Amino acid sequence: MNAKYDIYAPADPTLAPGDARCPGPSVQDVLNADNQRVSPDFQAPRYTYLGNEDLAFDRYTSEAFHQLEVERLWCRTWQWACREEHIPKVGDYYVYDIDRYSVLVIRGEDMRIRAFVNSCPHRGMQFFDSDTQGTGKQFLRCPFHGMSWRLDGALREIPCRWDFPHVKDEEFGLQAIPCDTWGGFVFINLDANAQPLLEYLSPLPEHFAATPLEDRFVTMHTQKVLQGNWKMCMEGFLEAYHVLATHPNRLHMSAWANTQYDLLSPHVSRFHQPLTSGNAIHPRQITERQLYAELGHDPNELKEGESARNAHCDKLRRSLGESLDVDLSQVPNAIMLDSIEYHVFPNACFFPGITIPLIYRFRPLGHDKTLHDIMLLQPVPRSGHRPKPPAPVKLGMDDRYTSVKDFGFLDRVLDQDSDNFVRQWAGMRTSLKKGQTLANYQEARIRHFHATLDDYLKTA
Ligand code: FES
Ligand SMILES: [Fe+2]
Secondary structure (H helix, E strand, C coil): CCCCCCCCCCCCCCCCCCCCCCCCCCHHHHHHCCCCCCCHHHHCCCCCCCCCCCEECHHHHCHHHHHHHHHHCCCCCCEEEEEHHHCCCCCCEEEEEECCEEEEEEECCCCCEEEEECCCCCCCCCCCCCCCEECCCCCEECCCCCCEECCCCCEEECCCHHHCCCCCHHHCCCCEECEEEECCEEEECCCCCCCCHHHHHCCHHHHCCCCCHHHEEEEEEEEEEEECCHHHHHHCCCCCCCHHHHCHHHCCCCCHHHCEEEEEECCEEEEEECCCCCCCCCCCCCCHHHHHHHCCCCHHHCCCCCCHHHHHHHHHHHHHHHHHCCCCCCCCHHHHHCEEEEEECCCEEECCCCCCCEEEEEEEECCCEEEEEEEEEEECCCCCCCCCCCCCEEECCCCCHHHCCCCCCCHHHHHHHHHHHHHHHHHHHHCCCCEECCCCCCCHHHHHHHHHHHHHHCCC
16 A cells, blocks of 8 residues: 655645644654653653754864864863763772863762863873773872872872972862763763753753663663764764665654654753654555564454554563563653654763663764764663673774674664765765755754854854
């Protein structure tokens, strides 16, 4: 049977820009038919048309633009450095690097986590190498001349103290910077006057109240080098419009063009792509029974009038709950099944989902390469046992996610996404057209991100 919708039909000239949507069931329709629903406030659409001007390619390709971001963006925004479970004990530390900045996150004797600039107050030596972690420090001793500091940053001792009569202890502590936690993540901000973390993240904490990420643990962590500017790579993960051409494998199952995009605050946006609900615009239409079979069940078990999504989700709550040893009985269908991605400015994405439990972080390696962290999070089991987080699997530009053992079903999808960046980066640099032309709705999060970026960049 052919789908009754034509995605290539011209845009409706009677609609105001940004008002058009893909035909077929909306995310709201899907969620309203769920037998266990997310809250109305969680699911409410929040989109505003932000204009349709081209977005200049030199925002990505210019080294000067990258330098402006170093001066005005990376030193003023909250970024997650590590998980709390990376540094569970007194004296455990983690080094977070972002371009030329290096931050040392360490747990003190009072169990408080603090962040310091990873630079010795004496002559600037780094205490620890970039992107390393360690455990059990009783104090921090600089490897150059051996000055040392307590875990709370106070000066401990200076060798040959007789030669430093001009140093006042209280003025010679480590350079502390704002540090706070949310969802089990340790966030840092290099701006001493940063707004409080929870205010910056709003409304993320309310939206994740029912799916606390602090009650999850890391099962997988990869760090892959990608070709291209960090924004270009990140934006490949902010829309589902590319699913049609980039991930063509199971288009009849995924309502990619009906994904909902929400602009929640200057720092937070979201997409919600319903999975397991079929795809009303695909030429291959399937019945609920066929959908149920595609979801791995006996189609004859689906009762007349029952939705495959609901029946599948009920089974999954039980089977996955048993295998993970967690109670999933109250988890809404959308959280169980869908791809729901929250972007937090500038460089992080958090998914509340159970079957799509991703965390992303994108960091610039110069203006033309990106370091992409991916973590998978799983709910902590009833036993309360929280395994030690695995060390990141480091992947070079040519390494494939399919080569990573135990990555799960997302590996091929991530390879498809990563492969795009090589060509997109080359194409951006050779383009005679000066900028990219964005979809009004499906690529709204990219425009929204750049509007916030401009707000940061315009202030010296
Ligand atoms: S640079 Fe650190 S003790 Fe000299
Ligand atoms: Fe993708």
